[in-house]
Amino acid sequence: MSQVVSLRRRSPVQHGARSVRAKPVRVILERNCSVGRTVAILSDSWAFLVLRESYFAATRFDTFQSALGIPRATLTQRLRMLTAQGVLRRVQYSQRPKRFEYCLAAIGIALYPVMMALLAFGDKWLKKTAKPPIYLVHNLCGEVCRPMVVCSQCKEEVNVKTVTYRDGPGAGVTPVVDAKRNRRPSDPTVLDRGRPSSVAQTLKVIGDRWSFMVIREAFFGIRRFDDLQNKLGIAPNILTDRLDRLVAEGIFKRRKYQDLPERYEYPLTDKGKGLYGPLIAMLRWGDDWLAHGEVPLILQHNDCGKDFNPAVVCDHCRKLLKAKDMSYRHNYRLRRDSRPLKPGRPITLEEN
Ligand SMILES: [Zn+2]
Numbered sequence: 162m163s164q165v166v167s168l169r170r171r172s173p174v175q176h177g178a179r180s181v182r183a184k185p186v187r188v189i190l191e192r193n194c195s196v197g198r199t200v201a202i203l204s205d206s207w208a209f210l211v212l213r214e215s216y217f218a219a220t221r222f223d224t225f226q227s228a229l230g231i232p233r234a235t236l237t238q239r240l241r242m243l244t245a246q247g248v249l250r251r252v253q254y255s256q257r258p259k260r261f262e263y264c265l266a267a268i269g270i271a272l273y274p275v276m277m278a279l280l281a282f283g284d285k286w287l288k289k290t291a292k293p294p295i296y297l298v299h300n301l302c303g304e305v306c307r308p309m310v311v312c313s314q315c316k317e318e319v320n321v322k323t324v325t326y327r328d329g330p331g332a333g334v335t336p337v338v339d340a341k342r343n344r345r346p347s348d349p350t351v352l353d354r355g356r357p358s359s360v361a362q363t364l365k366v367i368g369d370r371w372s373f374m375v376i377r378e379a380f381f382g383i384r385r386f387d388d389l390q391n392k393l394g395i396a397p398n399i400l401t402d403r404l405d406r407l408v409a410e411g412i413f414k415r416r417k418y419q420d421l422p423e424r425y426e427y428p429l430t431d432k433g434k435g436l437y438g439p440l441i442a443m444l445r446w447g448d449d450w451l452a453h454g455e456v457p458l459i460l461q462h463n464d465c466g467k468d469f470n471p472a473v474v475c476d477h478c479r480k481l482l483k484a485k486d487m488s489y490r491h492n493y494r495l496r497r498d499s500r501p502l503k504p505g506r507p508i509t510l511e512e513n
C-alpha cells in the first residue's frame with residue numbers, strides 16, 4: 162500500500178556560515194504494479210501514435226511523419242525513446258546514404274494484445290459513429306472479431322467480479338520522488354492525429370497518469386476521496402479535477418456517504434468496470450517484460466478456481482490475437498498520403 166512520507170534533504174550548498182534551510186522533499190511510496198509501468202510508456206500520446214502506425218506496418222521516418230503530421234524533432238525523439246525502451250529496434254536499410262528504419266521488437270509485438278483490449282473497450286463504450294473505425298479480421302478463422310480478455314486456463318471471459326488477487330513475490334512499494342511524476346503528460350489532443358481510433362479514444366480517458374492511478378485504485382476497492390488521496394499522495398485539487406473528469410466521462414458515479422462533514426465516494430460504473438480487461442492485459446504485459454520475474458500480483462479466476470494469466474483472444478476461435486494474424490477493414494477514408502496500409506492487407510511483423 163502506498164503512503165506519503167516527507168524526507169528532509171540536506172542542502173549540499175553552504176552559503177558562508179549560515180546554513181540553508183533544508184527543503185522538504187515529498188517521497189511517495191507507490192504500489193508495485195506492472196500496470197503503472199505499462200502506462201508510463203503508453204501515456205505519452207505521441208509514443209502511442211508512433212507505435213500504432215508500427216502495427217499498421219510503418220517502419221520509415223517519412224512514413225510515420227506523413228501518417229501523423231508529427232514534427233520532425235518530436236518524431237526523432239519518440240523513435241529514440243521507443244528504441245531505448247526496447248519496443249522498436251533500429252535497422253539499417255541503406256548504406257549510402259546511411260538510413261535506418263524502425264521495426265517492432267519483441268516487447269512491441271507483445272504490446273499488441275494490450276492495444277486490442279483497449280480497442281475493444283473503445284469500440285464498446287466510446288464509439289462516436291454506428292460502425293467502429295476498423296473491423297478486425299482474424300486471419301486464422303477468417304471472422305471479423307472482437308478482442309476478448311479471458312482466463313488463460315479455461316478461456317472464459319473475465320471481469321472484475323470473477324477475479325480475486327493476492328500478492329506475488331514482487332509485491333510491495335517503491336519510493337517515487339514527487340517531482341518526477343508531476344511532469345505534464347503529452348497533449349492528449351494529438352491523439353486524434355492520423356486516423357480515427359478506438360484505442361486513442363480509450364487512452365484519452367485513461368492515458369493521463371493520475372486518472373489511470375485513480376482507476377487502478379478503484380479496482381483495488383479504494384473509492385473514497387480521502388483514501389485515494391492518502392494512497393496516491395495526490396494534491397486534493399488534482400484529485401478533484403481527475404474525479405470530476407472521470408465522473409463526466411461516465412467511469413465513476415459520485416455518491417455521498419456522510420453528511421457532517423460532507424464526504425463522497427466514487428464507485429465504478431458498468432463502463433468503468435469495462436476497463437478491467439484492458440487493465441489486466443496491461444498487467445500481463447508489464448509482468449512479462451518489466452517485472453523481472455517478480456510478479457507483484459497473482460490473479461485467480463473464481464469460475465475455474467485456478468491462477469491465471471489474462472489472455473487477449475479472438476471471440477470466435479479463442480486463439481491468442483497476434484499482430485501477424487490480423488488484417489483490417491477501415492470504416493474511414495484513408496488519407497491519400499498515408500501509405501502504410503490498404504484495407505484488408507495483412508500486416509506482417511517479424512517475430513523474434
Ligand atoms: Zn478460468
Ligand SMILES: [Zn+2]
Pocket residue numbers: 299301302303304306475476477478479480
Ligand atoms: Zn479467430
